Amino acid sequence: MAKLNAGLQQELAGKGLTFNQPNVTPFRDKLRSAGFYAEWKGKYGDQPWELLEKSVGKLS
DSSP: HHHHHHHHHHHHHHTTOOOOOOOOHHHHHHHHTTTHHHHHHHOHHHHHHHHHHHOOOOOO
């Protein structure tokens, strides 16, 4: 899926589309301090949460 997304992004950028790459750290910090990640980790459990963090990086 990541390979497909990267290829599509390159294709669209080649046609003039601009992609913004925001800094996700402030968003994640705010969600972490609000307890959002802890709540969802509790709902889904450790194993699914580990899979998510493997894909997107450390959240909690």
